[in-house]
Amino acid sequence: MNLRQLFLQHVAQTSAFPLMLEIDSAQGMYLHNKEGKAYLDLIAGIGVSCLGHKHPAVVEAIKTQADRYLHTLVYGEFVLAPQVQLAELLARQLPDSLESVYFVNSGTEATEGAMKLAKRYTGRTEIISCKKAYHGSTQGAASLMWPKDFTQAFHPLLPGISHIEYNCEWCLQDITSQTAAVVVETVQGEWGVRPPTEGYLKKLRQRCTEVGALLIFDEIQAGYGRTGTLFAFEQYDVVPDILLLAKGMGGGMPIGAFIASREVMLALSDKPILGHITTFGGHPVSCAAGLATLQTLLSTDYIQQVKQKEALFLELLKHPGIREVRSAGLWMAVEMIDFDFIQAVIKRCLQAGLLTDWFLFNDRSLRIAPPLIITEEEIRWACEVILDAVEHTFKDRGLTRWDVLH
Secondary structure (H helix, E strand, O other): OHHHHHHHHHOOOOOOOOHHHHHEEEEEEEEEEEEOOEEOOOHHHHHHHOOEEOOHHHHHHHHHHHHOOOOOOOOOOOOOOOHHHHHHHHHHHHHOOOOEEEEEEEEEHHHHHHHHHHHHOOOEEEEEEEOOOOOOOOHHHHHOOOOOOOOOOOOOOOEEEEOOOOOHHHHHHHHHOOEEEEEEEEEEEOOOOOOOOOOOHHHHHHHHHHHHHHHHHOOOHHHHOOOOOHHHHHHOOOOOOOOOOOOHEEEEOOOEEEEEOOHHHHHEEEEEEEEOOOOOOOOHHHHHHHHHHHHHHHHHHOOOOHHHHHHHHHHHHOOOOOEEEEEEEOOOHHHHOOOOHHHHHHHHHHOOEEOEEEOOOEEEEEEEOOOOOHHHHHHHHHHHHHHHEEEEEEEEHHOOOHHHOO
């Protein structure tokens, strides 16, 4: 049996139609199959490879740490330099109230830890999240998800969860003195890149403060320069009580974190002790990679280039088959006609050597979230490929401009 057949037989499947690209190597902006064909990666492993694939600084940090030690003991017991150095550098980039970092392995684990922390600190049980938000797939994080299309088969999930509409100021009255926390994406991702409306996050912050609920910002996708600042919330003059990070944090290695004040975080260390524990969270190699990633972002102008690169995408992505392009930095949703149209475009792009994707709660939009290192030349080529795929799909389906508008 070949590798693809073994993949289908022995690797657990998450859908009936995996992309089935057999990856042999990766470097910078490109993935390569075993025949040597290059694919420009326009989604960065869903926001993970913010510095591209195999960034030299990240690879060197991994090798250096691997030569020193790997796993030692469960998280939080030993003083490990990679953890301490990354936590300290993160804290220096954040407001003073976000000083205590709890390292985990993924975004969903960050969500789970933050939910427990909010309940423990406030003594309350209700948690509110926004509709059409995605915070992870484990049972607690999945409980935050609405609609229930992706969760109904696994019910009952966690009780005490309520949902409000994102950007709905009237809905903020649902946040009460019974609410432990409100979990919200600074920019909604899987609904197809929906930034907050003017003043919404400030009013959300005010309401949480009024009733004593903790405000949790999920920047698992929005963080690490994706929207044009290191953290998206910096653009809205609002500070959360807890910040969730992952994806781009490790430059390609698995790592996540939830960050709060020391006062709040100490709630997990008492009554009971070991209120939240993880064996592999804060793995030294992942933390070393995370440190190299953050140092690189801070010492280069990749983040400062985001808005300029975003503008170029927006300038070029124009076609009757494109209804709208929503963006937040180098994170875009190119809305088209329907799921079948998007799938045809993705397939044509893949044939041309361009890797794209769609969104969990918006299957009529094309996902664009490339590594921040993408060049102007690569943006122009990617847009040419997308537009060509849209044009062919447009014609193949016999569509007119009128069809798109209606």
